[in-house]
Amino acid sequence: MCRFKTWHSDEHGYVIQCEECFHFQVSFGTTMLTMDHIQYHHFTETICKRVEDRLPMPDPNCKCIILPTHTEAIHIILSDNELSRLHDMIQLADTEMRTKALMDLF
Numbered sequence: 001m002c003r004f005k006t007w008h009s010d011e012h013g014y015v016i017q018c019e020e021c022f023h024f025q026v027s028f029g030t031t032m033l034t035m036d037h038i039q040y041h042h043f044t045e046t047i048c049k050r051v052e053d054r055l056p057m058p059d060p061n062c063k064c065i066i067l068p069t070h071t072e073a074i075h076i077i078l079s080d081n082e083l084s085r086l087h088d089m090i091q092l093a094d095t096e097m098r099t100k101a102l103m104d105l106f
Contacts (some may be wrong), residue, residue, distance in 0.1 A: 011079035012085050015093035028086050031076055039070040044090050051087045056079065 002018035004025070009016075013028035017045045024040040035043060046067060054065070060080040067076040067083075078086065 008089055009091065013089060014043045015089065023024055028076075028089065029082065034069055043067075043070065044094070047083070047087050047090055050083060054083070064098075 002023070003020060007015045007017060011027065016025045017023070018025075022037055024035050024037070024041070026035070026043070026083065029057040032045070035061050050065060057064070058078040063079050063082075064079045065078045065080065065083050067078065068073060
C-alpha cells in the first residue's frame with residue numbers, strides 16, 4: 001500500500017509521490033497517470049517542450065493539443081488553456097520537490 005506525499009494539489013488535479021516505491025501519480029481533469037521517476041521526468045519534459053513550442057491558438061479552449069503518455073495506446077488531448085494549467089501544476093510540484101531536496105541537505 002502506497003503512502004503518498006502531495007507535491008501539489010488544486011481544483012484541476014494533483015501531483016503526488018509514493019514515499020515507499022517513489023512512483024508518481026498525476027491527476028488532471030478526468031485523467032490519472034501512474035509513472036515511475038523516469039516516465040514522470042519524460043512526461044514533464046514533454047509538457048514543458050509543448051508550452052515552449054506552441055503557437056497562438058485562435059480558440060484557446062479547442063482541444064487540439066495531443067500529449068503522449070508512457071502507455072503507447074493512451075494520449076491526453078488538451079486545449080491551450082488546459083495545457084497552461086497542467087504546466088503550472090507541474091512547475092509548482094517541481095518547485096516543492098526542489099525545495100524539499102534543498103532542505104534535506106541541512
